[in-house]
Amino acid sequence: MKINRGMGLALALTGALVFTGCSAKGEAAKGEGGIPDKKVTVIVPAAAGAALDVRARVLMSQFVEGKIGQSVVIDDQGAAGPTEFVLHNDNDYTLYVASTSALTSNLLFTQSNYTEEDMIPLATIDREEFGLFVCPDRTGITEIGDLRERGGTIKYATGKVGSLGHIACFTAFDQLGIPAEHVVTTGASVSLTECLGGHNDICFAGLELARQYVEEGNLVPVLTFNEEDYQGYEGITVPSLKTLGGDYSVASVVAVFARKDVPEDTRRYLTDVILETLEETECREALKQAGVVNLYHISGEELDDYIAEEKENYKEVGVKAGLTLVGQ
Secondary structure, eight states: OOSOTTHHHHHHOOSOOOOSSSOTTOOOOTTSTTOOSSOEEEEESSOTTSHHHHHHIIIIIIIIHHHHTSOEEEEEOGGGHHHHHHHOOSSSEEEEEEEGGGGTHHHHHSOOSOOGGGEEEEEEEEEEEEEEEEOHHHHOOOSHHHHHHHOSOEEEEESSTTSHHHHHHHHHHHHHTOOEEEEEOSOHHHHHHHHHTTSOSEEEEETTTTHHHHHTTSOEEEEEOSSSOEEEETTEEEOBTTTTTOOOOOEEEEEEEEETTSOHHHHHHHHHHHHHHHTSHHHHHHHHHTTOOSBOOOOHHHHHHHHHHHHHHHHHHHHHTTOOOOOO
């Protein structure tokens, strides 16, 4: 399953895609033309040091802060992130850095106290790709074929029930005909560590997040959820689920969101600043150094279309995974 038919074209774009509105380079006084006149708080649904946290700090604190003339505070809220973001009703400018799954799988399969209308996407940062990883020393597994030969039910580790990882893994093992049981962890970093310790047989994680483990030879990638085989690890070809006989692919787009009560001119101003910053060589290099490989910038209209398609795809596979559809 392809989550964005136009993704190849979008990834080829190199120019800044800015919204209509005042320029980030304008010289209006603070508080005018959408320029913030108070600190900007960026809520992140992750722990300090996690991939989302690093993205937010590099982009917003290291680069955007100096352009808007206000301090940018990163507020790591873990799983409580969406709730804190929507209910954060003081006078600060409040943004949110998260995967688009906050508006798709989270709302579809989890009882939430926010809606899609509460979060306005401003700009995308990057696109994260995923795979499944095993610890050969603990399991004796080095490829998917070993799972079939092993028999029994394997334990796969991802985030909470209904998460992107849970849905992706269930779909993969269902299509490959491999009995599997879900082990819930607090995130991919924990899943990787516990895989090394033998607490799970196989874990779901971002391809870049797992790179160090793979390069050190501690974990082996056995499958990628990309459309095609992954060649990004030196000397290793990671087969896609489609190559292995499945029919599913998924990735995650990370974006910056604003609350719906943020004035439109401020949203436009911040969007311009963010997109212009993402086109600067220094910022791009800093993000790459932080592990962001697939810089991915699309316009507001394209992002809305992407989210709508992602939501429909999650509905289909989530229901097959036995999840209860609580949202539309």
